[in-house]
Amino acid sequence: MAKNISLTRYLVEQQRVDGLIPGQLRLLLEVVARACKSISHAVNKGALGGVLGSAGSENVQGEVQKKLDIIANEVLIEANEWGGHLAGMASEEMDGIYVVPNRYPKGEYLLLFDPLDGSSNIDVNVSIGTIFSVLKMPEDDRGVDEGDFLQPGNQQVAAGYCVYGPQTTLVLTVGDGVAMFTLDREQGSFVLTQENVRIPEDTKEFAINMSNMRHWDEPVKRYIDECLQGKEGPRGKDFNMRWIASMVADVHRIMTRGGIFMYPWDKREPHKPGKLRLMYEANPMGWLIEQAGGAATNGKQRILDIQPTQLHERVSVILGSKNEVDRVTSYHSKL
Ligand SMILES: O=P(O)(O)OC[C@H]1O[C@](O)(COP(=O)(O)O)[C@@H](O)[C@@H]1O
Numbered sequence: 610m611a612k613n614i615s616l617t618r619y620l621v622e623q624q625r626v627d628g629l630i631p632g633q634l635r636l637l638l639e640v641v642a643r644a645c646k647s648i649s650h651a652v653n654k655g656a657l658g659g660v661l662g663s664a665g666s667e668n669v670q671g672e673v674q675k676k677l678d679i680i681a682n683e684v685l686i687e688a689n690e691w692g693g694h695l696a697g698m699a700s701e702e703m704d705g706i707y708v709v710p711n712r713y714p715k716g717e718y719l720l721l722f723d724p725l726d727g728s729s730n731i732d733v734n735v736s737i738g739t740i741f742s743v744l745k746m747p748e749d750d751r752g753v754d755e756g757d758f759l760q761p762g763n764q765q766v767a768a769g770y771c772v773y774g775p776q777t778t779l780v781l782t783v784g785d786g787v788a789m790f791t792l793d794r795e796q797g798s799f800v801l802t803q804e805n806v807r808i809p810e811d812t813k814e815f816a817i818n819m820s821n822m823r824h825w826d827e828p829v830k831r832y833i834d835e836c837l838q839g840k841e842g843p844r845g846k847d848f849n850m851r852w853i854a855s856m857v858a859d860v861h862r863i864m865t866r867g868g869i870f871m872y873p874w875d876k877r878e879p880h881k882p883g884k885l886r887l888m889y890e891a892n893p894m895g896w897l898i899e900q901a902g903g904a905a906t907n908g909k910q911r912i913l914d915i916q917p918t919q920l921h922e923r924v925s926v927i928l929g930s931k932n933e934v935d936r937v938t939s940y941h942s943k944l
Pocket residue numbers: 672701723725726727728729818854855856857872
């Protein structure tokens with residue numbers, strides 16, 4: 610890998626050499642990266658910047674909003690609304706869609722995001738992140754409305770996340786594999802630090818919130834039970850467990866060394882298909898994982914093939930190392 614390739618150069622080359630991304634999409638991704646840089650600075654300041662703690666409000670899903678949830682949401686909107694590459698945005702933290710105001714030029718893309726993932730980890734100084742997904746406006750569409758956003762994940766034209774941890778790392782796909790960029794604070798730019806990310810097909814590490822065990826469905830119970838039996842059990846090997854409670858950080862670990870992540874449907878709220886959001890979390894992460902050779906399902910079908918019916922739709926999520934995801938998915942079909 611050539612040295613010191615900035616995100617800008619990487620994207621220009623994707624556009625020029627490989628013809629993979631149109632100019633508008635390149636500019637849009639640069640703006641998203643700039644917004645992530647600004648969120649990263651706010652996260653770094655923490656208590657010194659007055660950004661910790663609750664905002665005293667609730668989002669459309671009834672979750673208490675943290676100050677950083679709102680700050681990150683505003684940073685992403687303000688950075689993206691005037692550039693002329695977007696028609697609209699949707700966010701986990703906004704009730705409805707955000708249509709680019711008439712005073713700005715309109716573009717052909719739609720941006721969806723979870724501005725701050727892992728909100729429960731903000732105040733305790735544990736890795737958090739931003740997750741985003743880019744769709745194209747349907748052809749011949751005159752005005753943007755919520756229906757334009759309801760496209761399955763297999764229609765995404767770009768997806769990524771930025772993890773604010775010991776390093777700030779931006780992970781991106783435009784459908785040609787996964788690349789990772791690390792924020793160089795002295796240069797002020799994201800620098801390519803890994804290309805062609807590949808997730809090992811097998812793993813001995815699972816991530817699930819074990820405190821929900823009594824609420825799980827049989828296939829999930831069976832899978833975890835077999836892992837817990839270790840060398841003496843049917844899997845014939847010992848498993849390790851990790852649960853950061855920031856999807857973005859759990860997925861980043863899986864991108865780096867493999868593993869399986871599950872936030873399955875459970876009996877606590879049986880009418881909801883799961884906890885995580887299809888449009889802002891599962892679709893972008895599902896595509897990134899697939900682009901790195903992994904798999905992502907809801908236990909029954911590929912996440913990317915789910916036709917959304919609501920903006921804030923929730924979904925059961927099983928993703929990561931391919932052979933493990935296939936195994937859990939097959940346990941669901943045997944019921
Ligand atoms: O606290 P729990 O139930 O284990 O949930 C953790 C999960 O919730 C989430 O934090 C939800 O994301 P938000 O912080 O964006 O609401 C995921 O990142 C994470 O995997």
